[in-house]
Structure formats: C-alpha cells, structure tokens
Amino acid sequence: MKLAYYPGCALHGSSNDYEQSLRACLGKLEVEPQEIKEWICCGATAAHALNHKLSIALPARNLALAEQQGFEDMLAPCPMCSMQLLKAAKLMDEDAGLRREISSVIEVEASGRLQVLNLIQVFQRIGLDRIKPAVKKPLADLKPACYYGCLLTRPPDVVKFDDPEQPSSMEAIMAMLGAKPVDWNYRTECCGAGMTMAKEATVLELSQRILADAREHGANCLVTACPMCHVNLDMKQGDIEQRYGTRFGLPIYYLTDVVGLALGLSSEELGIDRHFVKQPQ
C-alpha cells in the first residue's frame, strides 16, 4: 500500500510516542507510510480561529505537495489535521474560484484527487479480516473505553466517517483483537482540545468527566486516535486527579498501541513506556 504520511506538529513534537507507535504497528502489518517532504503545519485551532483563508491555505499546500510527490492516499493520524485537510479539500471542491485563489496563494496547484485517511480508515483499508489472523496475543484482559473525541466523526458532512452520534469503527477493531470494549456515554464528547495551555481549567473539567464515565462503565483503560486527546487524558491525568481529589490510574493507549500489542510487539517497541500513566503490571 503506497501511503503518504502527514505527521503534523504534534507527532513530531511532544506526541512523538504516537509516531513511534504507529510506525511500529503499521510496520508489523507491512505498511510503511512515507512522510511527505516539506510539509507545513495544518494551522490547527489557531488558523481556523483567527484567519479563515489561512485555515484553508495551509492544509491545501500539504494536499498539493502530497499529490506532487506522487501519492493518492495520505494518512493524517491527528484528527485536527485530517479534519482541516478534508475541509480544505471539500471547500475547494465546491468552489472552483476558491481553488484557483488558494492555488495562487500556496504557489502550487491543488487538484483535489488526494484521499485523506485517518488511522482507523487505514486499518479498514488493510482489512480487519486480514489483521485478525496476525493477532498473536488476544487482549482478553483489556476492557477499553473507545474514545473518538470530536474531529474523527464531526462535522459529518466534512469527514464523512462512521456515525457522529453512535460510532462503532474502533469497537469493531477492539472486538477483532479479542478485547471487550465497554459501552459508555462520553465516546464523542470533547476533552478540551487545544486549550491545555490557554484554558487549563476547561481541559481538566472536560477530561475529568471522560475519565470518570469510562471508569463508571467498567473500563480499565481508554483507547484514542488523537494526540491532543492523549495529552489531555494522559499527561494531564495527574493534574486532574489532584484537582478533583480522585484517583483514576487509567492507562491511555493510542489505537496503534493496542493493535501493536495484539500483534505481538512489546510496550517498549510501541513507546507505551513513554506515556505518563503507567500500564498495570
């Protein structure tokens, strides 16, 4: 599978454990995503909050570069990136005038043929029925709360993935790995997103609710496919426990961690030892 790889700033920054995990896991499935050259930040929250044109131009440049470099499919493991990329593609698709304008801003033609995929879609492309036979260690002890967050399934007319109210794509993967995903109420509720530094109280409150509900429904860990969510639930879990006077101790796994473990990779290979909340022994 020829797959372009758009890491985004988080995966090359403090969430580089996600990159380690996904390279190890996908590598085990014989998929080697190729980082596109000279990619730039997608703009994240700052661009769409402060400058509409920039929020289209920055992702558009990356779409164009990937196409130029000969790719048809591109993995963007961070849902903020994937959503912004899909939104830029959709807006330019609907308005030829906009496409021309943006193409001249970014100095390269964005033709819109590139397919942007999130991590779950890549697993679906590989085929769950082809991954299942490769499972060496079914995760029978795992009772994960599958946490989708906001931007994997919303806005539905942009990302067109799974169901925005009752998604099930991650649970399907968990079930295939032999785990027992729990049914819980905060699967698509926001964790506070990029407000970690700017409005910490919001993040602590929203993420606390997520952890509390997961635990209440019998989960012994959470699984996520978003680096921001991971930071808010993992790195900030200690602060949450302190603020709310309650102990959670819930490991937060990336989806590739869980798949990788089932395929027989070790915690070290997957970078799970780099998380803040430790796995239980």
Add this chain to the structure above:
Amino acid sequence: MAAAVDMTPNQVVRALQLGNFEIAMASDTIWACVSCQTCSTRCPQSVDCAGIMDALREVSLERGLASPAQKTVVAFQQAFLNNIRRNGRLDEIELIAEFKLRALPSERNLGFLFKDASLAPQLQMRRKLHLRGEKVKDRPIVRRIFERCGDGKHG
C-alpha cells in the same frame, strides 16, 4: 461548556440575527468555545454555529472588540500563528515562551510563567522534549502564504 459562558450559542446567533454584532464580538463565549463541532452537527437548521464562532473570533480581533477577560487565550492563538509563520512547523518551547510572555500582563502573576516548567524534566525523561523544533527548509514560502492571507495584523 455552558457553565463557562456569558451567552449561550443560540444567544450569540440571536444577537447576529438582530444586528447586534458588537455584543456577539465582545462575548466571552466565542473564546471559551473549544470548536468541538457538536453544535453544527446537531443544528436542525444547518446553521454552522462552529463556523460562526470562528468568524466572530476573527472579526472581533480585527475590530479590537475581543473581550478583555480572554487575553490569555488570544495570546496563545496569536503566539501559535507567529510560530508557524516563522518556522513552518510548531516549535513547542518557543511557543510556550512567547505565549507566557504575551499573556503575562493579563495573568499578572509570575507563577504563571513557571507553572508548567515542571513538565520539562518529565517530558525530557520520556524523550518528548525537543529543545530545537523542526523547521521547514523553505520558510519564505510559509511567510508568503501568511502575507497573502493578510496575516500581518494579528501579529
């Protein structure tokens, strides 16, 4: 988010419907919003409420009407954009530094500067700390893109 806002989202839209643009632009709501997109997904009239929040943020800064109580959040977003304009990709240490300095006048306590400093050794231990961020080779193109999008004014 409802507890943290002065106007509920429908009240913001109502203000716009009635032409009370300044009220909407000056609200705390637009800066408390985390852009989770739930509003736009659920609205039976297909009002893109999340998009309205974005637009209000942009014009409130243009007109100098952004709520003074939200200077910290504004500082963060502006620091982020500056960082990208300079480097093409995010340099986290640089971002934190610029953010803290920009927001210090509104936070008005030195503890704010050093609050997250204890994270540094923790991140370093986990090989997550990058003292020098990645930089794109062709940085001038990034600057040109910013300029063409009129981004000198939010600097």
Add this chain to the structure above:
Amino acid sequence: MPGESPALRKKAKPMSRIGVFVCWCGENIARTVDVAEVASAAAKIPGVRCSVHYKYMCSDPGQAMIREKIESEKLDAVVVASCSPHMHLKTFRKTAQRAGLNPYLVEMANIREHCSWVHHQRGEATAKAAEIIRMSVEKVRQNHALQAIRVPVTRRALVIGGGVAGIQAALDIADAGYEVVMVEREPSIGGKMAGLSETFPTLDCSQCILTPRMVEVGQHPRIKLYSYSEVEAVDGFVGNFTAKIRQKARYVDISKCTGCGECWNVCPLKRNPSEFDFKMGMRPAIYVPFPQAVPARPVIDSKTCAKLIRNGCGLCEKKCQAGAINFKDTDRVVEEKIGAVVVATGFQLYGIGKKQNGKLVGYGEYGYGKYKDVIDSLQFERLVSASGPTNGAIKRPSDGKEPKNVVFISCVGSRDNAKGLSYCSKICCMYTAKHTMLYKHKVHDGQAHVFYMDIRSGGKGYEEFVRRAIEQDGAKYYRGRVSKITEQNGKLIVRGADTLAGTPVTIEADLVVLAAAMRPAPGVTDLARMLNVGYDEHGFLLESHPKLRPVETNAAGVFICGACHSPKDIPESVAQASAAAAKTQILFAAEELTREPEIAQINEQTCAACYACYRTCPYHAIEQAEVRTPRGVFVKKTARVNPGLCMGCGTCVAACPSKSAELEGFTEQQIYSMVESLA
C-alpha cells in the same frame, strides 16, 4: 363532433360574425390599457361583427350585454378580452350557451394577467392588448362547435384505507345509498386511531368512539370489506374504474370461523412482537390484532407459523371446532368495478433510530433502539391504553417499574432541515400535552417534562387544553431542544436547553417519549402512481388546489382525505373524509358524467399505427384499435383516443410523425394563424 375525422371537419366554415367584448375589470385593466382604443381596433379586424367595452363583463349586466349582442347581431363566435380563462371561461361559456351559442365558440383573450398586470407603459400595454385580441379572433375563427363528452358512471366507490378517515368516507357514501368497496391492508380496520388511548381535546376513549363505527362498517349492507388486502392495480377512468384487489392469505376461512379464540389460546408461539402494539407487547403466530377487531377473525403470520414454515405444530387446526383453519390458503386476486376512488391510507411515524433514505439519517443522539426506555409516541399510547400490553399501567419497558420522571421531546424529525423533514407534524404539541395529562392521571406522584420549540394548538379548545396540562396537571415545559440522551445507573440522562432561562437543563428520566414526525404510510407512492395522483417530495398526495379543492386530485374521480394528504388530527381527517364522500356523491348524482371535449383526435385514415402516441400518452388514453369494414373485415391498425381519459395535453400531437393527431380547438392551422396575425 369528437370521434369524427378531422379531415371531414376541415370543410366547416370559418366563423364570420365574431363579437369582441373588452372588459375594464374595474381599474385592473382600464388603468393600464386604453380599452376604448382596443375595442375600436378590434372592430376593424375582418370577420368581427361588433366590438364593445364594459366595466365588469363578468357581472350580470355584462353577461346580459353579451347575450343581447349574440341575439341581435347573430354572432357565431365570441371573444371576451378580460382576465385569465382560469377565472371566467366557464362563466362566459355558460352565458353564450344561454343565448343559444355553442359554448366552445367562446374564447378569452387574457389582457389582464398577460398584459395590464405585468406592464406599466400605457402605450405598450394597449398595443399588446390589441395584438392578444387579434390572436384570439384568429383562433376562434377556426373553432368548431363541440358537445361535451358523456360517459356512464358506475355508482360504486372504492375506499382505500380503513382508518377513521376511510371509515367516515365509507359510511357517508354508503348511507347516501351507494355501494362501497373498502380495502384495508391490516387484518382489521381501525387504523392508528384504534390503538390510541384517549383523544384530545376531550380525552374521549379512542376505541370507545371508534369501534361502534367500525362495527357499522362491518355490518353495513352496502359496504363490502376486503381486510388484509391491498389494491394491486386500478385501470380505467372517472366513473369507469376497474380495481384489482389482492386478498392476502389469512389461512383462516372467515365464513366458517366463529371468533371463539381457541386457536390463538393454544398457539405455542406466543412471543412475536405485536405490530398493533408497535412492538411494546407480544402476540401469537395466529392472532387477532386486538379484541375489538373488525372482522373479529384471526390471521396466521406466515413468517412465524411453525406449520407453514416446516410443517410442524398444527395445534390450532386440531382445536378448531368450526374447521376454519386452512393451511393451504393462497392469495386471491379479485376485480371490482367502481366509479370513484377515495384514498385514505393514513400515516406512519418517522423511524427515529435508523438511517433511512438519503437525507433522513435518524437521531442517534436520542438512543432510540439502543435504550429500551426511549420510546416513540405511538408506543406510549399503547402503554397508556387500557387494552394495551400493560393494561394501561405505565411501566418502563426495561424493568417494568413505574416511571416517576418522564421526559417528552417534541419535534423529533419534524421542522428539521438538516436531517429530518422540513414540515411541522401538527398534532404532536397536542398529543404531547395529552400524554403528560394521561401520565399524571395514572402516576400521581410523577413529573412530566416537555422539551418544545413552539406550541401549536390552533384548534377548538386546543389552547385551553395545553394550559390545562401545564396549570392543572403540573407538566413542566422547557423551551429548548434536547442535545443528547445517555444512560447512567438505569436512568436516562437527558441533556437539553431552557432558552427562556438561558441555561442548560439536565433531567434524570425514567422514561423518554419522542414525538416522532408523521409521514405518509409506506407504499403510498406506488398507489399514487397506480391512480395517476401526484405526490410531493415527502410522499404526501397532492390536492387539486390547496385552498379551494383540498380533497380532489388532478386525477378525475380520485379523492383524498386524512393524513395521506398532510399531517392532521382526527376532527380534520373526519371532516375531509366527509368532504371526499360529498365529492363522490356529486359524481354519482349525475346521470352521466360530462367531460371537456377539447381533446385529441386521430385521423384514422392517415394514422400509420406506429403507436408513438400510445407510448407517450401520460394518461394511457390512447388505445390500439383496428379499422374494420362494416362487415368486420380487417382494414388496418390505428391509434384511437379514449374520450373518457384524454386530458387534452397534446403530447400525442407532438409525438405523431404523420401529423395524424390533432388537438380539438388547438390545431396546427389555428396556431399558425394566430402567430401570422401578429405579423
């Protein structure tokens, strides 16, 4: 005459004593068009015998003027230059007829809608009006005297649907002395009303007021009831329809069965979700949908009966003393001849929990289908109903406990342009208020919460009814929508908004009732196509005119009533049903039916029988016929217009490659003359 070859009629003399009557229409025409000038211009057209103008041509004196001129000037054709023919063509035709002039020798020149109402410049408008009149004069010059077409009438009505609307229409028509054939797809008549508990605004017990009428239908000497049947095809035209009706196999011979109930008592397969209870209760494989069913005879569900699937069981047959069980039963198709059709197919509720076609994607955020205690409004009716699965006790479907906090959510699927239906379902505000009252009357220490956007209670006593729910029965009303429902510790957490207070509202509910949108019954669009009745994008059947002809359709002889037309409550459905019955009786009151004769004619001499017209006619009004000698020897094939069906649309004229088809009153020659007259 219709049926005559156009070739013969070309020899008819053109009209040469034409009268032109120009109307001021008060100010409507005269303000913009110089009517005096236009009248005198018309007088100069060859063949125009007299040309006058008057302030209100449609008034009594105006009409009298036309009649006077017809007699005194011996006019052989009339042009009235005034408003649209849609307004007064019938009026002026009757006027001419009273004066002894064939009504089809009257034309209207529209100098109002087509001239004075759309132009401002007096000079331009006057010149245009003169041209419009010149064209009409040219047309009428080549008109023929025509007689209205007469067709016989079969004085029997077909009523499709046995709900309250169908029942009302059937009884009215039958009581007026005509035979009615009623077709109902369920095993019993009664429709949705039979399943309701109490009805607003009187809180009458629904079955108590309906079942006497159901029995009346079942016993009426002039009503032939086909239950558990569906209409498969309807052919023919107004007054002369033939309906094919499929009687689905009941596996029970109604004529032998006594309704004793031994069979359904002994049936071992008791746990099939009951359709009548909207899956809130169970029924056996052989069952009567509810005790007051009409006919009160059981039916066997072929999808679950062990005998029918794998030749097991058969206990009911053994128990039946009347020998009424017949496992070898098959569907039967019967034909009925009828003169009018009344469509009363009713409604279904919007399916909340699931993706439907295209834009309708359901409401996953409400958890319908996921949480047992989230139900829709018809399911709640069955809970509250004394003859329902819980005998009227309000119990949570999950654990059977009595709910102390019930949340009612309005507008689920209605008024939603994003993922639902754009329209308002009209009855939900009222039945939600009713539900809160019925709930409170049974659970005295319970609390009802209603989330609404607006309250629509415009009927008689309706507003007072809603106030009663709030003021006397303590229902709490929150103006705002519900964003999400989740389950926690056996309770449903309902998160909504109270926009009047400007705050979010979270309620821990034991039961949630969703007021789902009303949609037309499944299969109605197929039925509509059978009947040539139009329907809108939601599947609601189209009336002829939304203000003035609400129960007629554009298919002559087909009437609609009840929820198949649009969401409505019982009083409106009953009123429309009686209206449809009245229209049917008007149809039947005539000795014969008359139809407009401006229809297509086919010259059978030149017709090559290519049947392009037959294939393109939207009304199936063209027959493949044969020309034979008086002794019956075959000469040639031809196409032939059925004067009872043709609507005069002219499609065949356009399709015919040999120009054998012509439209009476709109021949090519006439049209060309009209155009040439402008040059």
